[in-house]
Amino acid sequence: MDSDIRLLSDLAPGQQAVISAVHADEALHQRLVALGFRIGRNVLLMRRGRWAGPLQVRLGATDVMLRRAEAGLITVRAA
Amino acid sequence: MKRIALLGMPNTGKSTLFNRLTGSSARVANWAGVTVDLASAKILLGGHMAEMVDLPGIYDLHGFSDDEKVVRHFLEAHAIDVLAVVVNATQIERQLPLVLQARSLGLPLVLLLNMADAAKRHGMQVDTARLAARLGLPVVMISAKYGTGQAEALRVLAHSLDAALEIGPARHAALKSVLSDDVRIERETAEMMAEAVTQPLLLPEQVSDRIDRLALHPWLGLPLFFVAMLVMFQAVFWLGAPLQQGLTGLFDQLRQSALEPLAAVLPDFVRGLLLDGVYAGFVTVAAFVPLIVLFFLFMALVEDSGYLARAAFLTDALMGKLGLDGRSFVMVLMGFGCNVPAVMGTRMMRERPLRLLSMLVIPLSLCSARLQVFLFIVSAIFRPAQAPWVIFGFYVASFATMILTALLFRGRFRNTEPFVVELPPWRVPTLRQVWMRGWLEVRHFLSRATRFIVLGVIAIWLLTNLPAGATPGSVATLAGQLGTLFAPILAPIGIDEKLTVALLFGFVAKEVMIGAFAVIYGLSGDALAHEFARNMNWVQAVSFMLFTLIYTPCMSTIATIKIESRSAAFAALSVLWPLALAWFTSFVFYQGMRLFIGG
Incomplete structure (x- = not known):
């Protein structure tokens, strides 16, 4: 069970997962939640930017881009 | 099974509290009447199992943002035994109105004043006994971050669940009538939007994705x-x-x-x-x-x-x-x-x-x-x-x-500075x-x-x-x-x-x-x-x-x-x-x- 917990930043393009926790400070947490990063939601990694660029993820009908550092604050588990 | 729903504004530590109370047992599920998945978990409360649901953070129970509609539709479609309202104690003045809105639903209510630690640091003091008497509902100071007040919160929730037994399903009809005005407004808005407003043409997801494959191509x-x-x-x-x-x-x-x-x-x-x-x-x-x-x-x-x-x-x-x-x-x-x-x-x-x-x-x-x-x-x-x-x-x-x-x-x-930005779909x-x-x-x-x-x-x-x-x-x-x-x-x-x-x-x-x-x-x-x-x-x-x-x-x-x-x-x-x-x-x-x- 624990083995399939990992970071959003570790997903490969086309891979889907479920958000299990968000470890951000208050301000960033609020922003993430406003964009749809809620625990239990499905998240699909669309693509990873070149040269360690941002990630494009899909939450429902919303697409969000975020840097790998921020994606590293979000833990996910297998869908 | 009894059901408890967590309600609160965004950024109140509601989800942190949910995680803390439910451990890692949370599951996501489709709920009838609502379009998004909500997290829920079973927890043991005062001798029986209860289900706890984490509702989206909202500012206004009678508002019309997507999340506000989701909360309303959920409350309409599902029987709730206890509604736990989570309030950020450091912003209590701004957040109390939501508690009063929730109180008018007629559901058994518990008020959890979160971020007790931060409030204390800011030199804020809340007289919970007086507040509880004034609101007519139990009030508990907690810190979801550090776990303080957790035992007390669980005890109060369990007590409210027991008391909730005595209230019949007539209550649900009353709740529906409280929300009926909002539902009517939602429906009318939707009708008028369909009739009179043309929104910018959003390309269908497949087309948008295909353009992105080229526009966001790693090399091109x-x-x-x-x-x-x-x-x-x-x-x-x-x-x-x-x-x-x-x-x-x-x-x-x-x-x-x-x-x-x-x-x-x-x-x-x-x-x-x-x-x-x-x-x-x-x-x-x-x-x-x-x-x-x-x-x-x-x-x-x-x-x-x-x-x-x-x-x-x-x-x-x-x-x-x-x-x-x-x-x-x-x-x-x-x-x-x-x-x-x-x-x-x-x-x-x-x-x-x-x-x-x-x-x-x-x-x-x-x-x-x-x-x-x-x-x-x-x-x-x-x-x-x-x-x-x-x-x-x-x-x-x-x-x-x-x-x-x-x-x-x-x-x-x-x-x-974090970089988290919405990527809108392609439009014409x-x-x-x-x-x-x-x-x-x-x-x-x-x-x-x-x-x-x-x-x-x-x-x-x-x-x-x-x-x-x-x-x-x-x-x-x-x-x-x-x-x-x-x-x-x-x-x-x-x-x-x-x-x-x-x-x-x-x-x-x-x-x-x-x-x-x-x-x-x-x-x-x-x-x-x-x-x-x-x-x-x-x-x-x-x-x-x-x-x-x-x-x-x-x-x-x-x-x-x-x-x-x-x-x-x-x-x-x-x-x-x-x-x-x-x-x-x-x-x-x-x-x-x-x-x-x-x-």
Whole structure:
């Protein structure tokens, strides 16, 4: 069970997962939640930017881009 | 099984509390009546299992955002035994209204005052007993972060669940009637939207994804974006140049056939001021309006389509290395229209160092006023086939100065701002939408331009014609004296006395500069362009344009930077650094080229 917990930043393009926790400070947490990063939601990694660029993820009908550092604050588990 | 729902505003630590109370047993599920998945978990409370549901954070139970509708639909469709309202104790004044709204639902309620630790640190004290008595419901101080008050919260929840047993299903009907008004409003809104409002055409997801596969392609994405920009500038040129020539001809005719005969009765000095000053200056600027209009229309098209957000995605890695982020790049692109709104746009960044670094970089972007100056000089000096490439070269130079500036200053303005931005779907902008946006920008440009230009050209005419008796434009005039004063600094970069005066006024607003040329040379239209080409070679022209591109933000931009940064010292830096960079760049170019081609 624990083995399939990992970071959003570790997903490969086309891979889907479920958000299990968000470890951000208050301000960033609020922003993430406003964009749809809620625990239990499905998240699909669309693509990873070149040269360690941002990630494009899909939450429902919303697409969000975020840097790998921020994606590293979000833990996910297998869908 | 009994059911407890967690309700609260965003950023109250509700989800942290949910995680803490339920451990890692949370499961996501579809709930009837709501469109999104909600997290829920089973927990043991006072001897029986209960289900806990984490509702989306909302500000208003009767509001109409998507999340607010979800909460309402959930409460309508599912029986709740206890509603636990989580409130951020440090913002209790702002959040209590939600508790009172929830109380009117008639459900058994528990109030959990979270962030007790932070409230205590802020010196806040909450008399929970008095608050509980006043609200008529149990109140518990907790800290979801540290787990304090957790046992007490669980005990109160268990107690409320037991008490909830006695309340029958009639309550659910009462709740529905409380919410029925909102449901009616929702339905009516939806009906009216469907009947009367046409929203911008969103491309279907598959099409949008297919475009993204190309536009955000790992290798092709960035080159494609720059090609698109190049095509856009070519189109502006191609469509705008004939319009500009037509307009210039029209203004010349008006002057010869109507204004000159009319002004013949006026004294020489007044006639000169009106015709060679105000009129010549104004029409030289006005002739560029079609190009500026086209430029803004195309920018609006790019922005409304969703391409700018893609540009942020494509450039973020690079911008990150410069201490900036993808949003700074978008602001720089906006700065190509006008620096002022771009500087104001940095408000969306939270960390001050990132804002300041962006504000230092943005004024180096080649705004439409500078574009107008370059278009004039380039078309006077270069062949039509070369002109677009020279202009494009200045955009490249503009980027180069920004990159250099960011590299030099990123250490001073170090930041850790998170980069989390929505990537909107591709849209097909309607003509009307593009026209409205473009027109707004053009109007802004025109009002700024006319304000400075009329005053500017009058001042320049006076400088180049006073003291009385001096040959206009000669070294004996005030302008000539100013030029001589600055000659030791500007001669080494190939800028003569006449252009020096134009530069001085360009500091006020770059739009004034070509109006200034017209006044300084006492010519307009084609005659001015010929005189210009006779007076300087291409190396001098490029050196002058490089200096104009970089040397200082215009006064409006400086004022905006001062207001946005709330620092006179920073505003001073935003003037002095580009001035130094401009001189150095022009010096290296001018002297280098002279050595190279032996000029």
